Amino acid sequence: MAIVVYSIAGLFLGLGAVVAxxxxxxxxxxxxxxxxxxxxxKGDTLAQLLIMVGLILVALEAYPLSNLAVFKLxxxxxxxxxxxxxxxxxxxxGARHDGLxxxxxxxxxx
Amino acid sequence: MRVVSMFFVLLAFWLLMSGHxxxxxxxAGAVSCAFVVWVGRxxxxxxxxxxxxxxxxxxxxxxxxxxxxxxILVANVDVFKRVWHPKLPxxxxxxxxxxxxxxxxxxxxxxxxxxxxxxxxxxxVEDGVMEVHTLTKENAEALEGGEMYERVRRLEGGAxxxxxxxxxxxxxx
Numbered sequence: 001m002a003i004v005v006y007s008i009a010g011l012f013l014g015l016g017a018v019v020a021x022x023x024x025x026x027x028x029x030x031x032x033x034x035x036x037x038x039x040x041x042k043g044d045t046l047a048q049l050l051i052m053v054g055l056i057l058v059a060l061e062a063y064p065l066s067n068l069a070v071f072k073l074x075x076x077x078x079x080x081x082x083x084x085x086x087x088x089x090x091x092x093x094g095a096r097h098d099g100l101x102x103x104x105x106x107x108x109x110x
Numbered sequence: 111m112r113v114v115s116m117f118f119v120l121l122a123f124w125l126l127m128s129g130h131x132x133x134x135x136x137x138a139g140a141v142s143c144a145f146v147v148w149v150g151r152x153x154x155x156x157x158x159x160x161x162x163x164x165x166x167x168x169x170x171x172x173x174x175x176x177x178x179x180x181x182i183l184v185a186n187v188d189v190f191k192r193v194w195h196p197k198l199p200x201x202x203x204x205x206x207x208x209x210x211x212x213x214x215x216x217x218x219x220x221x222x223x224x225x226x227x228x229x230x231x232x233x234x235v236e237d238g239v240m241e242v243h244t245l246t247k248e249n250a251e252a253l254e255g256g257e258m259y260e261r262v263r264r265l266e267g268g269a270x271x272x273x274x275x276x277x278x279x280x281x282x283x
Contacts, residue, residue: 019186026193034231034243035202039193042228046186049179068129075127085225085232092233092243102243105201 005061012054020047032103033095041088045081052077117147174219174265181227181258189228189245203250204233207240209259220262224253 023043030036052073059069124139125131192199211217221232224242229249234241244250 019190022190022193026189029193029198030200031198032202034233035200035245037231037243038189038229038245041231042189042226043186045226046182046228049182066129068126071126081226082222085222089221089225089232092231096233096241102202102204 002061005057009054009057009061012050012057016047016050016054019043019050023047031107031109033100034092034102037088037092041084041091045084048077048080048084113147113151116150117143120146174261177261178223178226178258181223185228185249192245200245201247203244203247205242205244205250205253207242207253207256207259208238209240210238211263216262216265219265220259223258223262227258 020043023039026039026043027036030039056070056073059073063069120143121139124143128135128139209217209220217235221235221240224230224232229245230253231243232240233243242253244253
């Protein structure tokens with residue numbers, strides 16, 4: 001039974017890693033600051049969710065529930081879901097406040 | 111009342127995170143929580159704007175958050191495709207949308223949900239107008255369509271229609 005759970009967990013972890021890498025690639029490929037924010041800030045939310053699901057599956061299989069690892073992972077996930085968009089918003093608002101003009105289709109890369 | 115419930119919520123969180131239930135550690139937790147509540151009270155952390163509601167936190171857990179998670183998934187696949195597409199087919203827009211809310215919590219829900227779903231970032235929240243940067247035209251149209259707005263409004267039991275009005279806020283366009 002353990003092998004099944006670990007395989008599914010591995011699948012989630014792998015998917016999470018792929019999404020995280022996509023976020024990084026996007027951050028390099030995008031043409032300006034705001035569009036980079038999209039990739040850097042949000043690829044993480046899904047990657048984080050997938051990786052946490054994988055880890056929770058492993059924790060369920062490997063430890064007794066009284067170990068509390070499952071709950072802690074769950075709370076970390078919730079915490080990132082709240083703080084990540086807040087940070088992205090703060091950074092983007094800072095740029096807007098500073099007068100950074102958003103890139104439009106057709107402009108040269110910055 | 112709010113202060114007392116805050117204390118117990120914090121203490122429950124402490125116990126859940128600690129996992130060791132010796133008298134010393136529980137005592138240390140109680141003292142820490144009491145201190146945090148005391149500081150928070152003096153700093154005015156527990157003062158909410160009149161009319162703000164706490165219950166959306168609980169109703170949203172079963173209806174709203176699963177839907178947002180699904181949206182995060184769907185939207186991520188779209189951004190995923192665009193990032194790996196050789197031509198990088200994006201068409202960024204800066205759109206303004208009106209919103210109406212009785213509570214700061216719901217406003218935060220809405221702004222954070224917009225930022226959470228890939229392809230849209232809330233850039234500013236001011237006087238009933240949100241400025242949102244979107245990665246593509248479709249993202250902008252979906253946002254103006256307002257399904258997320260309706261769902262957020264349902265949480266606080268408000269009118270689902272987006273308020274009409276001028277979309278001007280201070281500063282440049």
